[in-house]
Amino acid sequence: MTMFSRFTPLLDQLPATVPFVGPEAIERNRGLAVKARIGANESGFGPAPSVIRAIADAAADTWKYADPENFELKQALAAHLGCRPENLAIGEGIDSLLGHIARMVIEPGTPVVTSLGAYPTFNFHVVGHGGRLVTTPYVNDREDLDGLLDLVRRDNAPLVYFANPDNPMGSWWDADSVVAFARALPASCLLILDEAYCETAPARTTPPVDALLDLPNVMRTRTFSKAYGLAGARVGYVIAAEGNAKAFDKIRHHFGMARVSVAAALAALKDQAYLAEAIAAIGRSREKIAAIAAANGLAALPSATNFVAVDCGRDGTYARAIVDGLMEHGVFIRMPGVAPLNRCIRISAGRPEDMALLEEALPQVLKRLA
Amino acid sequence: MTMFSRFTPLLDQLPATVPFVGPEAIERNRGLAVKARIGANESGFGPAPSVIRAIADAAADTWKYADPENFELKQALAAHLGCRPENLAIGEGIDSLLGHIARMVIEPGTPVVTSLGAYPTFNFHVVGHGGRLVTTPYVNDREDLDGLLDLVRRDNAPLVYFANPDNPMGSWWDADSVVAFARALPASCLLILDEAYCETAPARTTPPVDALLDLPNVMRTRTFSKAYGLAGARVGYVIAAEGNAKAFDKIRHHFGMARVSVAAALAALKDQAYLAEAIAAIGRSREKIAAIAAANGLAALPSATNFVAVDCGRDGTYARAIVDGLMEHGVFIRMPGVAPLNRCIRISAGRPEDMALLEEALPQVLKRLA
Structure with missing residues (x-):
């Protein structure tokens, strides 16, 4: 690839990176459709x-x-x-x-x-x-x-x-x-x-x-x-x-x-009234994620955010397999990048329909990995 | 003003600047309302x-x-x-x-x-x-x-x-x-x-x-x-x-x-059809600006852009007085910052109603400056 020869030495040594691969890129690269977009800590409840x-x-x-x-x-x-x-x-x-x-x-x-x-x-x-x-x-x-x-x-x-x-x-x-x-x-x-x-x-x-x-x-x-x-x-x-x-x-x-x-x-x-509604909905979704995790033998960590880290009890390879497996069901989530945090998966709060997809897919993914 | 003590030496020596003062700031600072927004080379014809x-x-x-x-x-x-x-x-x-x-x-x-x-x-x-x-x-x-x-x-x-x-x-x-x-x-x-x-x-x-x-x-x-x-x-x-x-x-x-x-x-x-319409409208407005300039004894420069530089025939102080004077009529324009370019004022293409305001205000401003 041709490139200008006189970028700064600092630039030359930097890698070309994307800190987070977007769900659209995952869809394109893997030929899969995202049905539950609960990986980027966006709010599926939407703006007011x-x-x-x-x-x-x-x-x-x-x-x-x-x-x-x-x-x-x-x-x-x-x-x-x-x-x-x-x-x-x-x-x-x-x-x-x-x-x-x-x-x-x-x-x-x-x-x-x-x-x-x-x-x-x-x-x-x-x-x-x-x-x-x-x-x-x-x-x-x-x-x-x-x-x-x-x-x-x-x-x-x-x-x-x-x-x-x-x-x-x-x-x-x-x-x-x-x-x-x-x-x-x-x-x-x-x-x-x-x-x-x-x-x-x-x-x-x-x-x-x-x-x-x-x-x-x-x-x-x-x-x-x-x-x-x-x-x-x-x-x-x-x-x-x-x-x-x-x-x-x-x-x-x-x-x-x-x-x-x-x-x-x-x-x-x-519209602070809507914000209060959204925060309440996020709280309910956090509880739902925790319940889904528990029903599958996984431990949700307490959360003060619009996502929940779920401890999958093993290493990063296992958590990565769950992330990739969920995506095959159209459930887009992410996970921490570094041990020991990467024993967890990270699931964003989402709408009831997103939670339903997660609830359906997670046991299937875990069963296949067992 | 309290400020962190250890910004880079480069940052410390930089001035705090706004390369272009926005029309909203001019409105606030001068207590004037912009009626013809033809100073920032935006397109008043709008998006399609x-x-x-x-x-x-x-x-x-x-x-x-x-x-x-x-x-x-x-x-x-x-x-x-x-x-x-x-x-x-x-x-x-x-x-x-x-x-x-x-x-x-x-x-x-x-x-x-x-x-x-x-x-x-x-x-x-x-x-x-x-x-x-x-x-x-x-x-x-x-x-x-x-x-x-x-x-x-x-x-x-x-x-x-x-x-x-x-x-x-x-x-x-x-x-x-x-x-x-x-x-x-x-x-x-x-x-x-x-x-x-x-x-x-x-x-x-x-x-x-x-x-x-x-x-x-x-x-x-x-x-x-x-x-x-x-x-x-x-x-x-x-x-x-x-x-x-x-x-x-x-x-x-x-x-x-x-x-x-x-x-x-x-x-x-x-929507390339709309773009073609917009380009045609910009062209007509350039001609109108040139005509208004000529009618006031000023010389419009040829333009390949969505604005026209108009030579006011004197120095930057005079051009600045025209810019400021037009703003008193609600006509927002800008001008080059450096001599000899700043003998000119710079007027963006605009809608017929913007041109009408310019046409009405410019002779009054020039008359007051004469």
Whole structure:
């Protein structure tokens, strides 16, 4: 394959990767149809009907760029969160914001601390900027706050990633522990506190917004992709000290937001009644997944997210066989990438019809593997 | 303002900027309402009715991420363009793709060649990656191909930017000259050939797709933002040698595309009859802008784009006064940022009602300035 001869040495050494293979690619590559799309932690309950209407209403205005200052969305988010618009940065999903933060902090060789098996897309950005990943294992399927702190201190790392609740395990820490962790970090280390799944977490999991706003070394990332059911819209945001939020203006894509996506996010924020319904439906689906797991002799882990990690009791090869086997029945799920987490499969909350397909397929897959 | 203390030295030295202030910000800052939105080279003719329907139809599916491989859109674009899907990279508008290319080539201090007064967002990305801008002036309001080539050779630059047709002047080179320029470049220099406005250019302005595909040092950027009327959707693409297209997978945001935007782009590609109508309407509007200019003693420059640069015959201060004065009448336009180009104002093609507002306001503004 011909390629330009003078890309940066860093680019030359990077692998071409897709952090997550999409269900569409699996369908194409394996000649299978996805019937239950419960693998990417999307929300099959969908966005609110009011949001779908807002997208349709905004469609004719798609000839206009979105407001590069995201003024209206920042105002609405600030009112909803109880912070100032100046504490917010908006981006095309958390993935994009993680990329920006990586670029803001990482130079070639910079040590970056995360948990072994945590969010691969963050790792993709770290490596993509020449950073050096330093990891500590999960303890009892939970990210290890003491372990993260020790690594930060040992390597004098300027960046640490911690998701609460966690993906891929669904586990969580209480808000007090999170605040204590943030305050124990040296000021020279920026904490990315990824709260993509905060809406579905139990009370007192997510620290109040103002509990960390005084810390210039904390950035909290959130999204409309999960409980709000807007994964395809690409709307994420950062809550941070004003100076940090403003720093994104140095490198962000000012015209990166899709206009209908902004309209969708605004409508979603307004429809908190629907959000409450969706969260309740996700909770019921988590229970159903746990029941299906138990009926098949598998152990669902407690979850604060819109998915459930199910311990299949053996190794990653076995879990992979279950994932692949379910896909043959049209049930798309995923699994953690690293031992010992990869003894689990990861099933997203879904509609009753998705759960029915899972319930039908799982025993058949397990029987064939027995 | 509190800010994290350990951002990279590069980030610390960057200014916080917005390459273009949006019309919404102007409305807020000046307390004025935009009535004729003809400043951002959007298309007031809008996307096709079939595209608006496609967005509405896709709205309910916004709970799903878009296919990270962009398989369907690449297939459709390849069929439309007459290349292979492997020759394409998709991104959230050309701005985003320019950022990726900058990152792929630029290290601190890397010289990057462009024209003095050319696309500011490209410059934003160059500076944002620590590159050093090296510029040559426009000659007769056209980018100077010989001048660009000389600078590339002089500084052994690995990257050169050239837009054909040009923004902000609307000028263009014929396809043969473009091909000759690309082939004259050293293989060690990557040409970004920005063809954002190719749909509205005269015949034989844009080289055939296959005319440059054998060159591993050429990347052509295109967009659905201009003639297709989908600026708010954020869909751009790169046409390049296979190895170059694949290189984006090393750093791009795999889940960056909004799902309804992909649906919009697919529908837009299918509706070439509407595109032809839009191009004709843009052509009529260009003529109308020229006529309005002439009626006011100003000289419209020839344009191959969806906007017209109008020479106001004096300096940048005078042109700025016209831009600001028109905004007081609700007519939003922009102007080039650098002398001598900034003797001009830049007016986007618009609907008859937009042209009527311009026609009414311009003589009043000029009279007050006289």
